[in-house]
Amino acid sequence: MESANGRFWEKAQRWEELAEQCRALALDVRFPAVHAWKERTGGKAVGCFPVYTPQEVIAAAGALPVTLYGGRGQIDIDHADSRIQSFVCSIARSTLELGMAGHLPWLDGFVATSICDVARNLTGVWRHNFTQGFTFYMHYPQNVDSDAARTYYRGELQRLCDCLAEKTGRPVTDDSLRDAIHLFNRHRTLLNELGTRRAARPEKWPSSEMYAIAAAGNVMSCEEHTALLERALLLGETRTRPQRDAVRVVLRGAFCEQPPLELLEVLEDAGCAVVDDDLQVGGRFFLGQVAETGDPLDALVEAYLHGTVLTPVNNPGKRSRNDDLLDRCKKKGIQGVIFASPKFCEPALYDAVLLRRAAERAGLPTLEFEYEEKMSVFESVRMQAETFVESIMFFS
Helix, strand or coil: CHHHHCCHHHHCCCHHHHHHHHHHHHHCCCCHHHHHHHHHHCCCEEEECCCCCCHHHHHHCCCEEEECCCCCCCCCCCCHHHCCCCCCCHHHHHHHHHHHCCCCCCEEEEEEECCCHHHHHHHHHHHHHCCCCEEEEECCCCCCCCHHHHHHHHHHHHHHHHHHHHHHCCCCCHHHHHHHHHHHHHHHHHHHHHHHHHHHCCCCCCHHHHHHHHHHHHCCCHHHHHHHHHHHHHHHHCCCCCCCCCEEEEEECCCCCCCCHHHHHHHHHCCEEEEEECCCHHHHCECCCCCCCCCHHHHHHHHHHHCECCCCCCCCCCCCHHHHHHHHHHHCCCCEEEEEEECCCHHHHHHHHHHHHHHHHCCCCEEEEEECCCCCCCHHHHHHHHHHHHHHHHHC
8 A cells, every 4th residue: 555655645636535545544444554564663552532632742652653543434333342342432432343353463563542431441342352462441530720730741651751751662751742742733733724724715725625634643643643744735736616505514423533524525515514523632732832931841731721623532621611612703704613523422511512512592593413433324314414504594
């Protein structure tokens, strides 16, 4: 596979070509890019649950952080249901299935965070069933505005540093952390730039294709994906697409488990221009730049406690998720809000109730439905989305 050499994006001449190659790479449960990186560097690859894992620390230890979004609808659950409940979210079940079905021979470690009860339980199941590599469960402070939160979270980061140094044989130094922070700052800047251009011209930068390009970064090194994003921005600017009537919407609920790409395409076909979302938020969960001077662990602590994108699985402290959503809607000229929540995801489903009330009080139309990663029939969503768009275009 051409992508295995890590430079396939340099040969792409059109945005559409690059998006299709990234889509194939992101959905390939054989993880060819990870295998290629390990063969090229001799380094270790560490799987990460997708929300709030401090990938800068993993990179500073010389390892490759690989974001695990489960089977992405590409595998059947044949083994995992004997180890974990069948009524939990698809991402937990299919991530476990990836390991049990032999799709993760490259995995040298697994890091999960305390985002929900399912993630907590998955860590224990993982440690019990897989003896290769290490399993690390990271606890996060709940009261982010307390003085103790800073000390506590810094201790958790240091614990991860010590674990990685032991497993990789490479100490996590202040200099290596600063280098990693600098690299990830640049990466987030490019991802955010894609989002800015999409908000300005959604017909030119469709979310389904942007999603595929961003998703390739889940299985590539940050350095490689940063170069890919630079290429993507150049190719996207040369693309010409006609304007079309569409409703500007924000999509909420996909911060952890991801919807099938076909679902995003259905929403776009129905006339929804998704100009703000929480898709793959793990790659851009800091709102601003992490400080590149001073103590790097303190910089990561400050960024997490007070500078993260707000989702249902982190404590907002003095901030408000309702106010955050309404502020984004106002700044980006949002005409409607779509709540697409994974089945059995209690944090997303609970949060959608509160956010929907806030949106409706502000006069914003809303649409709500559930999805799962193995979803293959989208007619119901299409009909709901088309009705939603028509109600805004013709009756608002």
